[in-house]
Amino acid sequence: MQVVLPKIENHLDSLAWGASDQEKGEVFTSPKIVNFMLNTSGIANAISSKSARILEPSCGQGEFVIAIAKLLVVNIKDNREHYSLDFIKDLVRAFDISAENIAIAKQKASEVLKQVLMDEKADAIVEHWFYHCDFLLTEFSTYFSHIIGNPPYVRIENIPQPLLSVYRSRYHTMKERADLYIAFFQKCLELLEEKGILSFICTDRWTKNSYGSSLRKFISANYQLDLYVDLYGQSAFQSDVLTYPAITQISKQKHRSTKILHNPELDSELSESVYLMLSGQDKYSDKLTERKDIINDGKPWLFGVADELNLIKRLEKDFPTMEETGCKVYIGAATGNNKVYIVGDDVVLEPSRKVPLVTATDIRTGILVPSNKFIVNTYDEHGVVELTDFPMLERYLTQYQDVLQKRHVAKKSPNYWFKTIDRVYPERASKEKLLIPDIKSKLTTVYDSGHYHPNNSIYYICSSHWSLRALQGVLISGIGQLFVENYSTKVAGGNLRFQAQHLRRICLPRWEDVDSDLATALSEAAISNDIEKSIILTSKLYNLNEQERQLLG
Structure with missing residues (x-):
């Protein structure tokens, strides 16, 4: 799997930002959320597949990749012959602009892998998994079956101006006052293979605000919104944040319907139930709402009660707006x-x-x-x-x-x-x-x-x-x-x-x-x-x- 690093001048700007004390949107995901997303996205079941290619575009200190390594350890113990060194090396690609984060992630992931692999093999694998560079400026020669993560929530005024100009020129969905995570959504969606799955946890603001309209339109034209989980009031991260997060799972296929969970109690039983429904192995769960009308070009995504939405649509049809x-x-x-x-x-x-x-x-x-x-x-x-x-x-x-x-x-x-x-x-x-x-x-x-x-x-x-x-x-x-x-x-x-x-x-x-x-x-x-x-x-x-x-x- 070939990765083409960014041009040196842009790369240096990114790495300088990564090494600085400036705001970079580093909020790490709680283990409970990580495991839920690995299950509902199908990664937990896919890591034994020779065709699996997993991307983590902003890995921080490696929460998602470390959890994947733990799943691998269990599988290798059960079936060591299936997991060649080359297969494991090519399974994961993870990126971050912070050298300190990458070093911590490598060390933690390697420690996990050493439970079942020789030290030199574990170290060689993490050298292939982790990249200290700017994901948004990196070129890829392959597509991914699964993309998972917690993209950085950085306001535009906190992005170094030279990088902001480059990002905006590359990512058309990064309009108005769109924050950095919007560009991560676009690039990751573009890197999905057919029927590939993206699962992100981040603020839910883009799903309704005007600056998210270009991304919503992009998704509407090319992708399917599989799952939306609002997490109002839950501790989804390892530190406090001012916005409420949501889990958004999107696949590269024709739009059908969206499964919705409103502020659920996340556990392994629920994640397994959701995965079975999304993969077509089960047809019903009383904890899920299913809707076919969420995505509509660039319009806001409304996840509310059906009666309320019907009234809003009726009023919008019958009356002009306030202005x-x-x-x-x-x-x-x-x-x-x-x-x-x-x-x-x-x-x-x-x-x-x-x-x-x-x-x-x-x-x-x-x-x-x-x-x-x-x-x-x-x-x-x-x-x-x-x-x-x-x-x-x-x-x-x-x-x-x-x-x-x-x-x-x-x-x-x-x-x-x-x-x-x-x-x-x-x-x-x-x-x-x-x-x-x-x-x-x-x-x-x-x-x-x-x-x-x-x-x-x-x-x-x-x-x-x-x-x-x-x-x-x-x-x-x-x-x-x-x-x-x-x-x-x-x-x-x-x-x-x-x-x-x-x-x-x-x-x-x-x-x-x-x-x-x-x-x-x-x-x-x-x-x-x-x-x-x-x-x-x-x-x-x-x-x-x-x-x-x-x-x-």
């Missing part, structure tokens, strides 16, 4: 340094340079409790201001110049080292709006009659047609929660992300089609926070039947 009705969704301003840019009355600036601010903390109870803070405004209607035009602002920001110049936004625009990341819009502060905190378990909407500018912990809705009080009455009914819960992924604590891309999916009647009495009643329900009344009124608005109404609460 199509004249409701605009925005995110508040990110500053790049809240300690400098969020100030109180004690900081004296030109009046136009301080805009009253609201943050998620101010509305966490569902009621706006002003903190009497302001956001420093470094923009006017023409763009970034000239500091010399505002002596008080200049004097204030100059005392923090050293720390502000270290920000990424300042390095990109050195002449405007003092600006906030996002533009501040005083005209939006003076507009009435609905404020929605980004991270919450339940949708919270707070009305602002036109006093505050949100920071980036809040998304907010302004409208040119809909009464915002009436809209609030609709959203608190549960209809907003229904859409976001199915289109968003969960983060630490079981919370949802109420991001613009999810809020924009909410469907509404056009304002001119809403009965005036119903609109007034919705507004009154919002003002009094009468949830039961809002459910009844929203059911009339969407013409929900009794079964559909019950989904709102």
